[in-house]
Amino acid sequence: MQYCGKRTFSLLWQILLLMAGGMLLFGTAYAEAADFGERIGSMAEIKAVRISNTSDKTRIVIDSSREAAYKVSVLSNPQRIVVDIKNAWVNSSVKKSMAVGSSFAQNVRIAQHDANTVRVVVESSLGKNNYKIFPLKGGSAAYRIVMDFGDLGNASKGSGIDFNAQPKSDEAAADAAGQTETAKQDDVKISEPVFTPGLKGKIIALDAGHGGSDVGAIGPTGVTEKGVSLRVAQELQKRLLAEGAVVLMTRTKDTEVSPKKANASDVEELQARCDVGNNGKADIFLSIHMDSFTNSTPSGTTGYYYAKGSRAGQRLAQYVSEGIVASLGTGNRGTKSCNFYVVKHTAMPAALLEMAFISNDKEEKLMNSEAGIKKAAEGILNGLKKFFG
Numbered sequence: 001m002q003y004c005g006k007r008t009f010s011l012l013w014q015i016l017l018l019m020a021g022g023m024l025l026f027g028t029a030y031a032e033a034a035d036f037g038e039r040i041g042s043m044a045e046i047k048a049v050r051i052s053n054t055s056d057k058t059r060i061v062i063d064s065s066r067e068a069a070y071k072v073s074v075l076s077n078p079q080r081i082v083v084d085i086k087n088a089w090v091n092s093s094v095k096k097s098m099a100v101g102s103s104f105a106q107n108v109r110i111a112q113h114d115a116n117t118v119r120v121v122v123e124s125s126l127g128k129n130n131y132k133i134f135p136l137k138g139g140s141a142a143y144r145i146v147m148d149f150g151d152l153g154n155a156s157k158g159s160g161i162d163f164n165a166q167p168k169s170d171e172a173a174a175d176a177a178g179q180t181e182t183a184k185q186d187d188v189k190i191s192e193p194v195f196t197p198g199l200k201g202k203i204i205a206l207d208a209g210h211g212g213s214d215v216g217a218i219g220p221t222g223v224t225e226k227g228v229s230l231r232v233a234q235e236l237q238k239r240l241l242a243e244g245a246v247v248l249m250t251r252t253k254d255t256e257v258s259p260k261k262a263n264a265s266d267v268e269e270l271q272a273r274c275d276v277g278n279n280g281k282a283d284i285f286l287s288i289h290m291d292s293f294t295n296s297t298p299s300g301t302t303g304y305y306y307a308k309g310s311r312a313g314q315r316l317a318q319y320v321s322e323g324i325v326a327s328l329g330t331g332n333r334g335t336k337s338c339n340f341y342v343v344k345h346t347a348m349p350a351a352l353l354e355m356a357f358i359s360n361d362k363e364e365k366l367m368n369s370e371a372g373i374k375k376a377a378e379g380i381l382n383g384l385k386k387f388f389g
Protein backbone atom coordinates (compact mmCIF):
# COMPACT_ATOMS: atom_id res chain seq x y z
CA MET A 1 0.00 0.00 0.00
CA GLN A 2 2.75 2.41 1.00
CA TYR A 3 4.88 2.09 -2.07
CA CYS A 4 2.31 2.93 -4.66
CA GLY A 5 0.94 5.73 -2.54
CA LYS A 6 4.42 7.13 -2.18
CA ARG A 7 4.91 7.11 -5.89
CA THR A 8 1.69 9.00 -6.53
CA PHE A 9 2.47 11.32 -3.69
CA SER A 10 6.04 11.99 -4.66
CA LEU A 11 5.05 12.72 -8.25
CA LEU A 12 2.52 15.27 -7.13
CA TRP A 13 4.91 16.90 -4.73
CA GLN A 14 7.77 16.80 -7.16
CA ILE A 15 5.65 18.85 -9.50
CA LEU A 16 4.68 21.25 -6.73
CA LEU A 17 8.22 21.53 -5.50
CA LEU A 18 9.55 22.05 -8.98
CA MET A 19 6.99 24.79 -9.43
CA ALA A 20 8.13 26.40 -6.20
CA GLY A 21 11.58 26.35 -7.72
CA GLY A 22 12.87 24.27 -4.86
CA MET A 23 14.06 27.54 -3.37
CA LEU A 24 12.73 27.02 0.09
CA LEU A 25 13.59 23.41 0.51
CA PHE A 26 16.61 22.72 -1.56
CA GLY A 27 18.14 26.05 -2.39
CA THR A 28 18.41 25.05 -6.03
CA ALA A 29 16.11 25.67 -8.94
CA TYR A 30 15.46 22.00 -9.53
CA ALA A 31 14.93 19.36 -6.95
CA GLU A 32 16.25 16.04 -8.06
CA ALA A 33 14.10 12.99 -7.62
CA ALA A 34 16.69 11.35 -5.43
CA ASP A 35 16.73 14.27 -3.03
CA PHE A 36 13.01 14.15 -2.80
CA GLY A 37 12.96 10.43 -2.13
CA GLU A 38 15.38 10.90 0.72
CA ARG A 39 13.32 13.69 2.13
CA ILE A 40 10.16 11.59 2.10
CA GLY A 41 12.14 8.78 3.66
CA SER A 42 12.79 10.90 6.72
CA MET A 43 9.15 11.94 7.10
CA ALA A 44 6.38 10.15 8.95
CA GLU A 45 3.92 8.50 6.60
CA ILE A 46 0.32 8.77 7.77
CA LYS A 47 -1.05 5.42 6.71
CA ALA A 48 -4.58 5.25 8.04
CA VAL A 49 -7.27 6.88 10.12
CA ARG A 50 -9.42 4.45 12.06
CA ILE A 51 -12.63 5.14 13.93
CA SER A 52 -14.27 3.02 16.59
CA ASN A 53 -17.38 3.82 18.55
CA THR A 54 -18.74 2.46 21.80
CA SER A 55 -21.64 3.79 23.82
CA ASP A 56 -19.37 5.94 25.99
CA LYS A 57 -16.50 6.80 23.71
CA THR A 58 -15.33 7.49 20.19
CA ARG A 59 -11.75 6.72 19.38
CA ILE A 60 -9.97 8.01 16.31
CA VAL A 61 -6.57 6.50 15.68
CA ILE A 62 -4.04 7.95 13.26
CA ASP A 63 -1.54 5.34 12.13
CA SER A 64 1.91 6.68 11.38
CA SER A 65 5.03 4.95 10.10
CA ARG A 66 7.16 6.60 12.75
CA GLU A 67 7.09 8.86 15.75
CA ALA A 68 5.85 12.32 14.84
CA ALA A 69 5.50 15.59 16.73
CA TYR A 70 2.07 17.18 16.66
CA LYS A 71 0.27 20.27 17.84
CA VAL A 72 -3.35 20.43 18.96
CA SER A 73 -5.51 23.52 18.50
CA VAL A 74 -9.22 24.31 18.58
CA LEU A 75 -11.14 26.28 15.95
CA SER A 76 -14.70 27.52 16.33
CA ASN A 77 -17.91 27.84 14.28
CA PRO A 78 -18.39 24.92 14.21
CA GLN A 79 -15.96 23.76 16.87
CA ARG A 80 -13.16 21.70 15.41
CA ILE A 81 -10.24 20.02 17.08
CA VAL A 82 -7.18 20.27 14.91
CA VAL A 83 -4.07 18.12 15.09
CA ASP A 84 -1.13 19.25 12.99
CA ILE A 85 1.37 16.46 12.51
CA LYS A 86 4.85 17.79 11.76
CA ASN A 87 7.27 16.44 9.18
CA ALA A 88 4.65 14.09 7.83
CA TRP A 89 2.89 13.14 4.62
CA VAL A 90 -0.42 11.44 4.14
CA ASN A 91 -0.62 8.38 1.92
CA SER A 92 -3.05 8.92 -0.95
CA SER A 93 -4.97 5.80 0.03
CA VAL A 94 -6.21 7.46 3.23
CA LYS A 95 -9.81 8.68 2.91
CA LYS A 96 -9.94 12.47 3.03
CA SER A 97 -13.20 12.70 4.91
CA MET A 98 -15.07 10.24 7.09
CA ALA A 99 -18.30 10.34 9.03
CA VAL A 100 -17.64 9.40 12.66
CA GLY A 101 -21.22 8.36 13.31
CA SER A 102 -21.34 9.13 17.02
CA SER A 103 -22.75 11.84 19.27
CA PHE A 104 -19.22 12.80 20.38
CA ALA A 105 -17.79 13.75 17.03
CA GLN A 106 -19.33 14.23 13.62
CA ASN A 107 -16.68 14.13 10.97
CA VAL A 108 -12.95 13.68 10.57
CA ARG A 109 -10.94 15.14 7.72
CA ILE A 110 -7.30 14.65 6.87
CA ALA A 111 -5.19 16.54 4.36
CA GLN A 112 -1.66 17.52 3.48
CA HIS A 113 -1.77 21.02 4.96
CA ASP A 114 1.59 22.04 3.56
CA ALA A 115 4.71 20.27 2.35
CA ASN A 116 5.65 19.21 5.89
CA THR A 117 2.40 19.10 7.80
CA VAL A 118 -0.54 16.73 7.81
CA ARG A 119 -3.66 18.26 9.32
CA VAL A 120 -6.39 16.20 10.95
CA VAL A 121 -9.62 18.03 11.76
CA VAL A 122 -12.33 16.52 13.93
CA GLU A 123 -15.70 18.22 14.20
CA SER A 124 -16.70 17.90 17.83
CA SER A 125 -18.43 20.23 20.22
CA LEU A 126 -17.05 18.56 23.35
CA GLY A 127 -15.25 20.60 25.98
CA LYS A 128 -11.64 19.91 26.75
CA ASN A 129 -12.39 17.57 29.66
CA ASN A 130 -14.17 15.30 27.26
CA TYR A 131 -11.46 14.67 24.76
CA LYS A 132 -7.92 13.50 25.07
CA ILE A 133 -5.17 13.25 22.48
CA PHE A 134 -2.07 11.21 23.14
CA PRO A 135 0.62 9.22 21.34
CA LEU A 136 0.79 5.45 21.52
CA LYS A 137 3.86 3.53 20.55
CA GLY A 138 3.21 0.04 19.31
CA GLY A 139 5.44 -2.94 18.68
CA SER A 140 7.97 -2.79 15.85
CA ALA A 141 7.51 0.36 13.83
CA ALA A 142 3.95 1.28 14.66
CA TYR A 143 3.19 4.70 16.05
CA ARG A 144 -0.24 6.08 16.65
CA ILE A 145 -1.83 9.33 17.64
CA VAL A 146 -4.99 8.52 19.52
CA MET A 147 -7.92 10.89 19.92
CA ASP A 148 -10.55 9.89 22.46
CA PHE A 149 -13.88 11.68 22.71
CA GLY A 150 -16.68 11.13 25.18
CA ASP A 151 -17.07 9.94 28.73
CA LEU A 152 -13.39 9.48 29.48
CA GLY A 153 -13.77 8.86 33.21
CA ASN A 154 -14.68 5.22 32.82
CA ALA A 155 -13.24 4.60 29.42
CA SER A 156 -10.18 2.63 30.46
CA LYS A 157 -12.13 -0.44 31.48
CA GLY A 158 -14.79 -2.30 29.66
CA SER A 159 -15.23 0.27 26.95
CA GLY A 160 -14.95 -2.44 24.37
CA ILE A 161 -12.31 -0.54 22.47
CA ASP A 162 -9.30 -2.57 21.60
CA PHE A 163 -6.41 -0.33 22.60
CA ASN A 164 -3.70 -2.25 20.85
CA ALA A 165 -5.72 -3.45 17.95
CA GLN A 166 -3.94 -4.21 14.74
CA PRO A 167 -4.90 -1.84 11.99
CA LYS A 168 -8.40 -2.90 11.11
CA SER A 169 -9.30 -3.70 7.56
CA ASP A 170 -11.04 -1.07 5.53
CA GLU A 171 -14.20 -3.12 5.84
CA ALA A 172 -14.07 -2.85 9.62
CA ALA A 173 -13.44 0.87 9.53
CA ALA A 174 -16.27 1.46 7.12
CA ASP A 175 -18.49 -0.67 9.24
CA ALA A 176 -17.60 1.21 12.41
CA ALA A 177 -18.41 4.45 10.65
CA GLY A 178 -21.80 3.20 9.58
CA GLN A 179 -22.91 1.27 12.59
CA THR A 180 -24.75 3.84 14.63
CA GLU A 181 -26.80 5.15 11.76
CA THR A 182 -28.37 1.83 11.10
CA ALA A 183 -28.17 0.03 14.41
CA LYS A 184 -31.93 0.07 15.02
CA GLN A 185 -33.40 -1.75 12.10
CA ASP A 186 -30.93 -4.55 11.59
CA ASP A 187 -29.37 -6.85 14.12
CA VAL A 188 -31.48 -9.97 13.85
CA LYS A 189 -30.48 -12.28 11.08
CA ILE A 190 -30.81 -15.78 12.34
CA SER A 191 -33.31 -17.60 10.20
CA GLU A 192 -31.77 -20.76 8.79
CA PRO A 193 -32.62 -21.23 5.14
CA VAL A 194 -33.21 -24.67 3.68
CA PHE A 195 -31.74 -25.19 0.23
CA THR A 196 -32.32 -27.82 -2.37
CA PRO A 197 -29.03 -29.46 -3.34
CA GLY A 198 -26.83 -28.19 -6.18
CA LEU A 199 -25.96 -24.84 -7.69
CA LYS A 200 -28.49 -25.01 -10.50
CA GLY A 201 -31.09 -22.24 -10.20
CA LYS A 202 -29.49 -20.74 -7.08
CA ILE A 203 -29.28 -16.96 -6.97
CA ILE A 204 -25.78 -15.94 -6.01
CA ALA A 205 -24.95 -12.30 -5.27
CA LEU A 206 -21.27 -11.56 -5.90
CA ASP A 207 -19.81 -8.35 -4.53
CA ALA A 208 -16.43 -7.37 -5.94
CA GLY A 209 -15.05 -5.27 -3.08
CA HIS A 210 -14.34 -1.54 -3.58
CA GLY A 211 -14.27 0.03 -7.07
CA GLY A 212 -14.14 3.45 -8.70
CA SER A 213 -12.81 6.10 -6.34
CA ASP A 214 -12.38 3.45 -3.63
CA VAL A 215 -9.25 1.55 -4.63
CA GLY A 216 -9.15 -0.66 -1.55
CA ALA A 217 -5.71 -1.79 -0.49
CA ILE A 218 -2.71 -1.48 -2.79
CA GLY A 219 0.10 -4.03 -3.07
CA PRO A 220 3.85 -3.32 -3.01
CA THR A 221 4.03 -3.10 -6.81
CA GLY A 222 0.79 -1.18 -7.17
CA VAL A 223 -1.75 -3.95 -7.76
CA THR A 224 -5.13 -2.74 -6.48
CA GLU A 225 -7.61 -4.65 -4.36
CA LYS A 226 -10.52 -3.30 -6.43
CA GLY A 227 -8.94 -4.77 -9.56
CA VAL A 228 -8.25 -8.21 -8.13
CA SER A 229 -11.67 -8.49 -6.50
CA LEU A 230 -13.40 -7.68 -9.81
CA ARG A 231 -11.30 -10.12 -11.81
CA VAL A 232 -12.07 -12.96 -9.40
CA ALA A 233 -15.78 -12.05 -9.23
CA GLN A 234 -16.03 -12.08 -13.03
CA GLU A 235 -14.16 -15.36 -13.36
CA LEU A 236 -16.40 -16.87 -10.70
CA GLN A 237 -19.50 -15.47 -12.43
CA LYS A 238 -18.56 -17.37 -15.61
CA ARG A 239 -18.16 -20.62 -13.73
CA LEU A 240 -21.38 -20.19 -11.78
CA LEU A 241 -23.33 -19.46 -14.94
CA ALA A 242 -21.89 -22.64 -16.45
CA GLU A 243 -23.28 -24.52 -13.43
CA GLY A 244 -26.75 -23.09 -14.08
CA ALA A 245 -26.75 -20.58 -11.24
CA VAL A 246 -28.19 -17.07 -11.50
CA VAL A 247 -25.54 -14.48 -10.67
CA LEU A 248 -26.18 -10.96 -9.40
CA MET A 249 -23.07 -8.80 -9.67
CA THR A 250 -22.86 -5.67 -7.53
CA ARG A 251 -20.51 -4.28 -10.17
CA THR A 252 -18.98 -5.44 -13.44
CA LYS A 253 -16.75 -2.42 -14.03
CA ASP A 254 -14.30 -0.29 -12.13
CA THR A 255 -16.98 1.84 -10.54
CA GLU A 256 -18.87 2.53 -7.33
CA VAL A 257 -22.16 0.68 -6.88
CA SER A 258 -24.19 3.56 -5.44
CA PRO A 259 -25.77 5.84 -8.06
CA LYS A 260 -24.13 8.70 -6.15
CA LYS A 261 -20.77 7.25 -7.24
CA ALA A 262 -17.81 8.93 -5.52
CA ASN A 263 -20.15 11.23 -3.60
CA ALA A 264 -21.81 8.36 -1.76
CA SER A 265 -21.04 8.00 1.92
CA ASP A 266 -19.51 4.72 3.11
CA VAL A 267 -22.90 3.56 4.29
CA GLU A 268 -24.67 4.51 1.06
CA GLU A 269 -22.07 2.68 -0.98
CA LEU A 270 -22.15 -0.45 1.17
CA GLN A 271 -25.96 -0.41 1.34
CA ALA A 272 -26.12 -0.22 -2.46
CA ARG A 273 -24.16 -3.49 -2.52
CA CYS A 274 -26.51 -5.10 -0.01
CA ASP A 275 -29.49 -3.89 -2.07
CA VAL A 276 -28.29 -5.90 -5.06
CA GLY A 277 -28.58 -9.08 -3.01
CA ASN A 278 -31.68 -8.08 -1.04
CA ASN A 279 -33.72 -6.75 -3.97
CA GLY A 280 -32.72 -9.70 -6.15
CA LYS A 281 -33.71 -12.15 -3.40
CA ALA A 282 -30.33 -13.83 -3.57
CA ASP A 283 -29.88 -17.17 -1.82
CA ILE A 284 -26.43 -16.16 -0.64
CA PHE A 285 -24.24 -13.04 -0.72
CA LEU A 286 -20.49 -13.21 -1.11
CA SER A 287 -18.20 -10.20 -0.87
CA ILE A 288 -14.73 -10.67 -2.34
CA HIS A 289 -11.71 -8.79 -0.99
CA MET A 290 -7.96 -8.82 -0.54
CA ASP A 291 -6.52 -8.45 2.93
CA SER A 292 -3.81 -5.95 3.76
CA PHE A 293 -1.46 -5.06 6.55
CA THR A 294 1.05 -2.29 7.25
CA ASN A 295 3.98 -4.65 6.64
CA SER A 296 4.45 -7.42 4.12
CA THR A 297 4.71 -10.34 6.55
CA PRO A 298 1.11 -11.56 7.02
CA SER A 299 -0.34 -13.91 4.42
CA GLY A 300 -3.25 -16.26 3.98
CA THR A 301 -7.01 -16.52 3.59
CA THR A 302 -9.77 -15.52 6.02
CA GLY A 303 -13.52 -16.04 5.79
CA TYR A 304 -15.80 -13.65 7.70
CA TYR A 305 -19.43 -14.06 8.73
CA TYR A 306 -21.79 -11.86 10.70
CA ALA A 307 -21.45 -12.47 14.43
CA LYS A 308 -25.23 -12.51 15.00
CA GLY A 309 -26.06 -14.17 11.71
CA SER A 310 -27.15 -17.61 10.66
CA ARG A 311 -25.11 -20.76 11.00
CA ALA A 312 -25.43 -20.98 7.23
CA GLY A 313 -23.47 -17.73 6.92
CA GLN A 314 -20.73 -19.19 9.06
CA ARG A 315 -20.67 -22.36 6.97
CA LEU A 316 -20.53 -20.29 3.81
CA ALA A 317 -17.51 -18.34 5.10
CA GLN A 318 -15.83 -21.57 6.09
CA TYR A 319 -16.41 -23.44 2.84
CA VAL A 320 -15.39 -20.66 0.47
CA SER A 321 -12.24 -19.86 2.44
CA GLU A 322 -11.30 -23.52 2.66
CA GLY A 323 -11.96 -23.79 -1.07
CA ILE A 324 -9.51 -20.94 -1.74
CA VAL A 325 -6.90 -22.39 0.60
CA ALA A 326 -7.09 -25.74 -1.20
CA SER A 327 -6.86 -24.30 -4.71
CA LEU A 328 -4.47 -21.39 -4.17
CA GLY A 329 -2.27 -23.00 -1.55
CA THR A 330 -2.58 -20.02 0.77
CA GLY A 331 -2.36 -20.35 4.54
CA ASN A 332 -5.66 -20.89 6.33
CA ARG A 333 -6.32 -18.07 8.81
CA GLY A 334 -9.70 -19.57 9.61
CA THR A 335 -13.21 -18.17 9.77
CA LYS A 336 -14.00 -15.25 12.01
CA SER A 337 -17.12 -13.48 13.12
CA CYS A 338 -17.36 -9.81 12.28
CA ASN A 339 -19.62 -6.83 12.11
CA PHE A 340 -18.87 -5.84 8.52
CA TYR A 341 -21.65 -3.88 6.92
CA VAL A 342 -22.31 -6.10 3.91
CA VAL A 343 -22.62 -9.34 5.85
CA LYS A 344 -24.76 -7.66 8.47
CA HIS A 345 -27.24 -5.83 6.25
CA THR A 346 -27.96 -8.59 3.77
CA ALA A 347 -31.03 -10.73 4.35
CA MET A 348 -29.46 -14.03 3.32
CA PRO A 349 -26.45 -16.08 4.46
CA ALA A 350 -23.48 -13.87 3.69
CA ALA A 351 -19.71 -14.07 3.87
CA LEU A 352 -16.83 -11.72 3.23
CA LEU A 353 -13.75 -13.37 1.88
CA GLU A 354 -10.24 -11.96 2.29
CA MET A 355 -8.65 -14.17 -0.35
CA ALA A 356 -5.00 -13.36 0.39
CA PHE A 357 -2.83 -10.42 1.46
CA ILE A 358 -2.20 -7.86 -1.25
CA SER A 359 0.43 -6.34 1.07
CA ASN A 360 2.42 -9.60 0.86
CA ASP A 361 4.77 -9.62 -2.17
CA LYS A 362 4.15 -13.26 -3.02
CA GLU A 363 0.38 -13.10 -2.67
CA GLU A 364 0.18 -9.81 -4.56
CA LYS A 365 2.02 -11.46 -7.44
CA LEU A 366 -0.11 -14.59 -7.25
CA MET A 367 -3.37 -12.65 -7.27
CA ASN A 368 -2.25 -10.47 -10.14
CA SER A 369 -1.67 -13.52 -12.32
CA GLU A 370 -4.21 -15.17 -14.59
CA ALA A 371 -3.49 -18.48 -12.89
CA GLY A 372 -4.09 -17.00 -9.44
CA ILE A 373 -7.40 -15.43 -10.48
CA LYS A 374 -8.58 -18.72 -12.00
CA LYS A 375 -7.53 -20.76 -8.99
CA ALA A 376 -9.24 -18.36 -6.60
CA ALA A 377 -12.48 -18.55 -8.60
CA GLU A 378 -12.22 -22.33 -8.80
CA GLY A 379 -11.67 -22.55 -5.04
CA ILE A 380 -14.68 -20.38 -4.25
CA LEU A 381 -16.79 -22.38 -6.69
CA ASN A 382 -15.80 -25.59 -4.91
CA GLY A 383 -16.74 -24.01 -1.60
CA LEU A 384 -20.14 -23.00 -2.97
CA LYS A 385 -20.74 -26.50 -4.32
CA LYS A 386 -20.00 -27.91 -0.90
CA PHE A 387 -22.24 -25.31 0.74
CA PHE A 388 -25.27 -26.24 -1.35
CA GLY A 389 -24.37 -29.94 -1.12
Ligand SMILES: [Zn+2]
Pocket residue numbers: 170171209210216217225289290
Ligand atom coordinates in the same frame (compact mmCIF):
# COMPACT_ATOMS: atom_id res chain seq x y z
ZN1 LIG B 1 -11.46 -4.76 1.00
